[in-house]
Amino acid sequence: MIVDTGSAAAWESDPYVVPWPEMRPFWAAAAEGRFMMPRCIACQKYHWHPRPLCPFCRSSDIELVESRGQGTIYSYGIACTWTPPHAVAFVETHEGPVILTKIVDCDLAELRIGLPVRVKLMPVTGGRSLPFFTPHR
Amino acid sequence: MDLRGAAYVVGAYEHPTRHAPDKSVALLHMECARGALEDAGLGFEDVDGYFCGVDAPGGTAVYMADYLNLNLRHVGGGELGGSGPIGFVGHAAAAIAMGKCNVALITMAGRPRAEGQRIGTERQTFTPDFPFAPWDEHFDWTISTLYANYARRHMHEFGTTSEQLAWVKVSASHHAQYNPLARLRQVFTVDDVLNSPMVSDPLHRGDCCVITDGGGALVIAKPEIARSLNRPRVKLRGFGEYNKVNNGGMIDMVHSGAAGSGPPAFAMAEVTPSDIRYASIYDNFTPMVIMQIEDLGFCEKGEGGRFVMDGNLISGVGRLPWNTDGGGMCNNHPMNRGGMTKMIEAVRQLRGEAHPKVQVGDCSIALASGPGLINGVGHFHSTAILERE
Numbered sequence: 001m002i003v004d005t006g007s008a009a010a011w012e013s014d015p016y017v018v019p020w021p022e023m024r025p026f027w028a029a030a031a032e033g034r035f036m037m038p039r040c041i042a043c044q045k046y047h048w049h050p051r052p053l054c055p056f057c058r059s060s061d062i063e064l065v066e067s068r069g070q071g072t073i074y075s076y077g078i079a080c081t082w083t084p085p086h087a088v089a090f091v092e093t094h095e096g097p098v099i100l101t102k103i104v105d106c107d108l109a110e111l112r113i114g115l116p117v118r119v120k121l122m123p124v125t126g127g128r129s130l131p132f133f134t135p136h137r
Numbered sequence: 138m139d140l141r142g143a144a145y146v147v148g149a150y151e152h153p154t155r156h157a158p159d160k161s162v163a164l165l166h167m168e169c170a171r172g173a174l175e176d177a178g179l180g181f182e183d184v185d186g187y188f189c190g191v192d193a194p195g196g197t198a199v200y201m202a203d204y205l206n207l208n209l210r211h212v213g214g215g216e217l218g219g220s221g222p223i224g225f226v227g228h229a230a231a232a233i234a235m236g237k238c239n240v241a242l243i244t245m246a247g248r249p250r251a252e253g254q255r256i257g258t259e260r261q262t263f264t265p266d267f268p269f270a271p272w273d274e275h276f277d278w279t280i281s282t283l284y285a286n287y288a289r290r291h292m293h294e295f296g297t298t299s300e301q302l303a304w305v306k307v308s309a310s311h312h313a314q315y316n317p318l319a320r321l322r323q324v325f326t327v328d329d330v331l332n333s334p335m336v337s338d339p340l341h342r343g344d345c346c347v348i349t350d351g352g353g354a355l356v357i358a359k360p361e362i363a364r365s366l367n368r369p370r371v372k373l374r375g376f377g378e379y380n381k382v383n384n385g386g387m388i389d390m391v392h393s394g395a396a397g398s399g400p401p402a403f404a405m406a407e408v409t410p411s412d413i414r415y416a417s418i419y420d421n422f423t424p425m426v427i428m429q430i431e432d433l434g435f436c437e438k439g440e441g442g443r444f445v446m447d448g449n450l451i452s453g454v455g456r457l458p459w460n461t462d463g464g465g466m467c468n469n470h471p472m473n474r475g476g477m478t479k480m481i482e483a484v485r486q487l488r489g490e491a492h493p494k495v496q497v498g499d500c501s502i503a504l505a506s507g508p509g510l511i512n513g514v515g516h517f518h519s520t521a522i523l524e525r526e
Contacts, residue, residue: 016271023271048386049272055385075293075390077285078338079277081258088282090390097386102276113293124275132276 010127017128022052025064030129035119036064037095048097068094069119070136076103076111087111091133105134141405144230144241145363146371146523148177148356149484151462151477155320155469157350158251163194163204165246165352170205173354178366179240184356186211186238188225190218192247192352192472201244211238217517218509219419219474221245222355224519226480227376229357239359246352247472256473257281257345257422258336269383281337281345281422283511288339288424290390294439297427299339301442303330305423306343306466308450313463315494320347321467344423346465346475353477355484369488374502375406375522382516393425394508394518395432402520403434408502410434413522415486415497416457417479419507420464429506430457433520452495461486461495479505480521487525501525 011017011031017024029036038050042059053060076089087103089111103111104120117133124130150172157165166189174180184207193201198212211232217224222245229241249256257280263270291297306325313319323329330343363370379397381389403409410433418433420426427441435457436444449455462468462482465475483503485491491500502524509517 016265016274019265020271046386049269049383051268075286075290077282077289077340078335079258079279079282080335080338082277086277088276088278088286090286090388098388098390099386100273100276100278102278113289126275128271130272130275 010123011129012127014126014128016126023050026050027128029064030121033121035067035069035121035131037067037093037097038062039065046095046097048099067119070094071117071133073103073111073113073115073117074098075113078108089133091117099131101131101133103134104132110135139405140227140230140234140376141374142360142372143234144357144359144373146226146355146373146480146484147358147363147366147368148173148179148354149481150176151353151469151481152246152351152471153318154351155318155349156250157248160248162192162247163201165248165350166193166201166244167205169246169352169354170242170244173242173356177356177358178368179356181205181207183240184242185209186213186229186232186241188212188214188229188241188243190214190221190245190474191216192245192474207242211241217519219421220476220507220509220517220519221474222353222477222480223505223507223521224378224476224509224517226355226357226373226521227378227519230373230376233357233359239362241357243355243357244352245354245472245474245477247474248350249473250348250350254348254473256348279337280511281340284422284424285337285340287390287428288422291424291428292339294391295442297442299331299341300327301446302344302423302427303327304445304447305420305426305450306330308445308448309420309460309464309466311448311451312461312495313467315492316463316468319463319468320349321463340422346421346470347467348473349469349471351469351471353471353481355477355480370526371484371487372524372526373521374524375402375404375408376520377402377405378517378519380517391428393428393432394516395429395506395520398518398520399433399506402522406522408522412502413504414458414500415461415483415503416459417483417503417505418459419475419479420460420466421470421475425508433504433506452497458495458497461491461497476507476509476519479507483523487523
């Protein structure tokens with residue numbers, strides 16, 4: 001397997017990564033194509049946005065679990081004034097948390113609440129990779 | 138200690154401008170402050186407490202107080218978004234009740250129109266220090282696409298329709314036609330809204346508020362001072378505030394923060410929604426009005442779309458006269474923040490100083506309510522219940 005060390009270096013200097021040293025494992029995994037979801041070992045709940053303290057039981061025993069990468073559209077809105085238009089959505093993940101994202105590689109007319117989607121990690125400006133979603137065909 | 142009767146709104150002023158290319162933001166704050174103090178019959182030398190949001194140059198009351206040359210015993214404020222001026226009324230009342238100040242000034246102003254902002258449709262950039270920014274930045278979301286999400290979910294869960302959303306704009310426009318300063322004075326029909334361009338599907342252009350320059354100010358005073366002034370007395374009777382969070386991703390998209398700020402405000406005031414003669418409810422986008430009307434208890438959850446139909450929000454026509462200045466929908470949305478103008482029109486109604494065509498008869502109790510910042514990213518909400526004494 002060819003490892004693209006160039007992109008790995010890129011995420012490390014992303015201005016949205018640098019101030020959050022405790023979250024580096026999330027971005028390292030994302031750069032390798034693995035979408036991690038934080039889960040509390042104490043109360044077993046997943047949460048989003050990721051943080052090293054459980055927002056529910058306040059335990060600091062958090063593990064990053066590779067997400068199944070699947071979910072359904074919880075709601076969406078289409079930015080019609082942009083060229084081209086795009087869909088900003090909230091996706092209800094298989095693990096439970098509902099996360100803000102953008103739906104890519106889709107026909108905007110096919111979108112509906114409840115539509116199955118799967119994650120597509122893609123690098124953004126700055127170098128870190130974010131969980132976009134695409135219809136699951 | 139509760140805040141019922143702890144303070145009065147003795148001064149209120151809405152800046153007449155809607156476009157201010159030749160004025161600084163600091164000057165707009167100054168002019169608003171002067172207008173509200175003149176309205177109250179007080180002077181700058183009487184102010185000993187000051188509250189403002191990050192719309193004030195420098196981002197804190199401390200710097201703005203220097204420009205205004207205030208001699209303060211108490212400063213407050215902070216970033217509560219558009220809800221700020223309503224929240225600050227409660228915070229000022231608490232400060233007054235504790236003896237920290239006697240006369241509190243609240244200002245809000247800005248000039249997004251002169252600066253060419255397209256606040257609803259342009260990309261919002263949050264710096265990396267915001268707790269959510271690493272995860273939410275770069276998805277090309279805009280404020281209107283987030284509200285489009287909330288609208289669509291409400292439609293999905295409750296059957297709310299685009300026609301029902303349009304009634305919010307239609308109602309505001311019926312009021313704005315009588316306001317010579319309103320940014321939009323055109324009377325809209327439901328079809329006008331539905332035929333307007335789609336901005337963020339399912340929201341049309343008509344579902345969005347206006348972008349205007351300007352601002353406003355309020356003067357809050359302790360009861361003894363209010364009684365010494367030659368103005369109709371507007372008493373704070375109830376107040377509530379609530380900060381709605383994402384709850385670790387277990388989000389609730391169909392309730393606004395009003396579900397948290399409304400009940401304590403009504404409990405403090407010892408009134409129910411049916412006692413409210415007039416309501417100012419912040420209208421950045423039409424679905425937000427429907428959600429707040431439900432969450433404040435004016436109707437059952439999910440019934441807001443049906444509630445607003447057929448002119449039920451139009452003064453003299455419906456059950457809940459609302460935003461009789463034309464609201465953010467049509468009149469004014471200075472600095473992209475709606476709380477100030479909501480408070481001001483509620484004060485006008487209680488004093489009997491609204492436009493005669495929209496003045497509510499015997500307006501004894503009014504409510505002002507509004508969200509700040511963005512539901513699902515950070516959402517503060519405050520509700521004030523005011524009484525004419």
